Amino acid sequence: MKLTIALLPGDGIGPEVIEQAVKVCDAIAIKYKHEIHWKKALTGAAAIDAVGDPYPDETHEVCSTSDAVLFGAIGDPKYDNDPSAKVRPEQGLLRMRKKLGLFANVRPTFTFPSLIDKSPLKRERIEGTDLVFLRELTGGIYFGKRGREDNGDTAYDTCTYTRAEIKRLARKGFELAMKRSKKLCCVDKANVLESSRLWRETVQQMEKEYPEVTVSYEFVDAVAMRLVQWPNDYDVLITENLFGDILTDEASVISGSMGLMPSASLGESIGLYEPIHGSYPQAAGKDIANPLATVLSAAMMFEDLDLTEEAGAIRDVVNASLAQGVVTEDLAEGGKSYKTSEVGDWLARNI
Amino acid sequence: MKLTIALLPGDGIGPEVIEQAVKVCDAIAIKYKHEIHWKKALTGAAAIDAVGDPYPDETHEVCSTSDAVLFGAIGDPKYDNDPSAKVRPEQGLLRMRKKLGLFANVRPTFTFPSLIDKSPLKRERIEGTDLVFLRELTGGIYFGKRGREDNGDTAYDTCTYTRAEIKRLARKGFELAMKRSKKLCCVDKANVLESSRLWRETVQQMEKEYPEVTVSYEFVDAVAMRLVQWPNDYDVLITENLFGDILTDEASVISGSMGLMPSASLGESIGLYEPIHGSYPQAAGKDIANPLATVLSAAMMFEDLDLTEEAGAIRDVVNASLAQGVVTEDLAEGGKSYKTSEVGDWLARNI
Numbered sequence: 001m002k003l004t005i006a007l008l009p010g011d012g013i014g015p016e017v018i019e020q021a022v023k024v025c026d027a028i029a030i031k032y033k034h035e036i037h038w039k040k041a042l043t044g045a046a047a048i049d050a051v052g053d054p055y056p057d058e059t060h061e062v063c064s065t066s067d068a069v070l071f072g073a074i075g076d077p078k079y080d081n082d083p084s085a086k087v088r089p090e091q092g093l094l095r096m097r098k099k100l101g102l103f104a105n106v107r108p109t110f111t112f113p114s115l116i117d118k119s120p121l122k123r124e125r126i127e128g129t130d131l132v133f134l135r136e137l138t139g140g141i142y143f144g145k146r147g148r149e150d151n152g153d154t155a156y157d158t159c160t161y162t163r164a165e166i167k168r169l170a171r172k173g174f175e176l177a178m179k180r181s182k183k184l185c186c187v188d189k190a191n192v193l194e195s196s197r198l199w200r201e202t203v204q205q206m207e208k209e210y211p212e213v214t215v216s217y218e219f220v221d222a223v224a225m226r227l228v229q230w231p232n233d234y235d236v237l238i239t240e241n242l243f244g245d246i247l248t249d250e251a252s253v254i255s256g257s258m259g260l261m262p263s264a265s266l267g268e269s270i271g272l273y274e275p276i277h278g279s280y281p282q283a284a285g286k287d288i289a290n291p292l293a294t295v296l297s298a299a300m301m302f303e304d305l306d307l308t309e310e311a312g313a314i315r316d317v318v319n320a321s322l323a324q325g326v327v328t329e330d331l332a333e334g335g336k337s338y339k340t341s342e343v344g345d346w347l348a349r350n351i
Numbered sequence: 352m353k354l355t356i357a358l359l360p361g362d363g364i365g366p367e368v369i370e371q372a373v374k375v376c377d378a379i380a381i382k383y384k385h386e387i388h389w390k391k392a393l394t395g396a397a398a399i400d401a402v403g404d405p406y407p408d409e410t411h412e413v414c415s416t417s418d419a420v421l422f423g424a425i426g427d428p429k430y431d432n433d434p435s436a437k438v439r440p441e442q443g444l445l446r447m448r449k450k451l452g453l454f455a456n457v458r459p460t461f462t463f464p465s466l467i468d469k470s471p472l473k474r475e476r477i478e479g480t481d482l483v484f485l486r487e488l489t490g491g492i493y494f495g496k497r498g499r500e501d502n503g504d505t506a507y508d509t510c511t512y513t514r515a516e517i518k519r520l521a522r523k524g525f526e527l528a529m530k531r532s533k534k535l536c537c538v539d540k541a542n543v544l545e546s547s548r549l550w551r552e553t554v555q556q557m558e559k560e561y562p563e564v565t566v567s568y569e570f571v572d573a574v575a576m577r578l579v580q581w582p583n584d585y586d587v588l589i590t591e592n593l594f595g596d597i598l599t600d601e602a603s604v605i606s607g608s609m610g611l612m613p614s615a616s617l618g619e620s621i622g623l624y625e626p627i628h629g630s631y632p633q634a635a636g637k638d639i640a641n642p643l644a645t646v647l648s649a650a651m652m653f654e655d656l657d658l659t660e661e662a663g664a665i666r667d668v669v670n671a672s673l674a675q676g677v678v679t680e681d682l683a684e685g686g687k688s689y690k691t692s693e694v695g696d697w698l699a700r701n702i
């Protein structure tokens with residue numbers, strides 16, 4: 001198969017982890033006789049520094065004409081403490097999501113048997129945890145009207161949802177639930193927010209299309225609590241943009257290591273694949289960042305391109321590296337650790 | 352001292368836990384020679400059922416002419432799955448907060464040595480955790496304009512903050528930090544939301560008034576993660592209404608038992624004290640609910656009324672009940688357990 005994949009390394013440790021994923025994908029291509037054409041493009045602070053725009057038109061062009069996008073990380077602390085900065089790396093990410101129509105962020109959360117004791121949660125709470133969040137990614141308060149009034153002394157943001165936006169996300173949730181344990185949890189704040197009431201109403205109406213799926217409705221505050229108490233109560237969860245942002249990061253602690261958690265952002269056509277961790281500037285350039293989340297994101301990419309065997313081969317080699325202790329220092333527990341590039345080389349060699 | 356205290360039992364287990372707090376307060380009154388005049392009033396679903404309004408004017412009159420309000424819980428599942436219900440118990444709570452000007456919700460989170468192993472988090476992560484959230488309670492998306500458009504197919508909510516609203520909450524945070532370890536964390540989503548940028552800007556400007564306080568700024572998604580990873584990194588946290596709703600519920604898992612966590616809602620004058628747990632309808636009327644969170648809320652009330660010794664006496668008797676195993680079934684670990692009313696009697700007797 002011929003594949004064109006847009007490569008967006010981004011900021012901080014992004015370029016380093018992306019490099020390892022490329023090695024692994026190239027090894028897959030050789031083994032399974034594919035041809036991958038990588039198209040590198042700028043995004044984030046790196047793009048601001050280079051061309052003054054965190055998501056330049058050329059980058060959009062590259063992404064929208066590729067079969068998939070592999071993304072590193074975005075963000076630079078120099079923008080964080082300047083609330084008045086006019087251009088920010090994150091704008092690039094948001095614009096990219098919107099322009100590529102990536103309305104569904106898929107974030108699996110699971111535990112690796114060999115890493116379960118690294119979790120801050122007790123083993124008995126998380127053994128067997130295997131849940132997926134579907135976070136709506138192109139609507140809500142992230143994209144509503146915002147601004148200032150009263151000479152800057154009043155600020156507002158608007159959270160808007162349409163029935164159609166909710167439906168297409170919820171449909172992905174129902175479909176995923178059908179393939180899994182047929183349990184779906186809709187997370188909202190319908191006791192306060194009108195947008196949440198529209199979510200609940202819309203999902204309730206869709207229930208009859210999927211009579212086999214058991215749907216529950218929970219308030220976001222309750223889920224924030226129960227998610228780390230009894231994660232095994234959940235399977236597929238659907239929610240709006242901001243709640244998803246908060247809850248998926250919270251859920252990442254279950255696995256014991258952010259450095260392992262992949263994600264996919266899907267729309268009608270193209271998909272974007274990225275590790276859930278950020279740009280982690282403190283570690284940038286040191287060849288110490290854990291590349292596994294990015295490598296596992298590449299596995300999700302192959303899966304969605306219907307290259308299931310290839311995806312499985314990546315997951316297997318990641319499991320082998322964990323089992324044999326070929327890991328970066330964050331997972332080494334004080335034992336022998338490997339550099340980012342060494343882990344990448346090992347994975348590629350063992351595909 | 353003569354005290355008039357408004358008593359709002361509310362729904363579900365509210366009346367049962369409130370009854371025990373009253374017993375304890377009455378015992379305090381005898382011991383310390385105070386005179387407590389209790390004024391009971393309706394709220395929540397109980398008030399809707401009785402007079403069609405979850406926060407009737409008479410209740411507001413009672414609250415606003417008292418020295419403090421002791422509140423049970425609000426909420427009835429019969430309203431939750433009906434997104435179109437016109438009157439809801441929660442509206443009573445929101446209206447009460449607004450009309451009484453309770454802009455700061457204070458939620459301490461700490462661990463009890465004897466209960467630490469009940470937490471889903473590992474002992475080494477939470478040993479010594481002692482943090483306080485100050486959640487803004489009368490602004491933000493809870494009180495902004497909301498509605499429907501396009502024949503109900505579009506729903507919106509507005510999050511608005513003024514500099515003045517942020518300042519008065521932040522001031523309480525700085526003052527509290529000064530009394531504690533001089534560490535303050537401002538939680539926002541300033542990389543996306545304009546209202547969050549106003550929060551960050553305002554708090555940054557206040558820093559110079561409190562040069563001894565070390566202020567950090569973290570995004571809400573990062574805090575949702577780090578809070579259950581390294582809770583000891585935090586001391587005083589300030590945040591806006593919705594983020595506070597989510598994070599304080601999440602933080603409650605640290606203690607290992609929601610049934611123990613008190614809270615205070617403060618404004619310019621009167622304070623309202625309530626357990627953080629909800630109305631827990633499944634347990635209502637069974638005399639099994641844990642009354643300790645409500646009893647500890649009463650301790651916060653005495654503290655704020657400058658009756659420090661009285662507050663200490665309540666905390667001591669709660670610790671004694673935990674140490675001696677005079678606890679409801681949720682804390683009994685399969686051992687001997689006591690009824691709600693028995694725990695209340697024991698506490699009152701041992702004041």
Ligand SMILES: CC(C)[C@H](C(=O)O)[C@@H](O)C(=O)O
Pocket residue numbers: 075090093245542543572
């Ligand atoms: C960087 C930020 C804008 C982004 C978000 O909030 O969506 C990030 O936290 C994420 O979850 O991908």
Ligand SMILES: CC(C)[C@H](C(=O)O)[C@@H](O)C(=O)O
Pocket residue numbers: 191192221426441444596
């Ligand atoms: C019942 C609900 C409206 C309320 C809130 O969201 O504020 C509750 O969750 C709380 O935290 O007191």
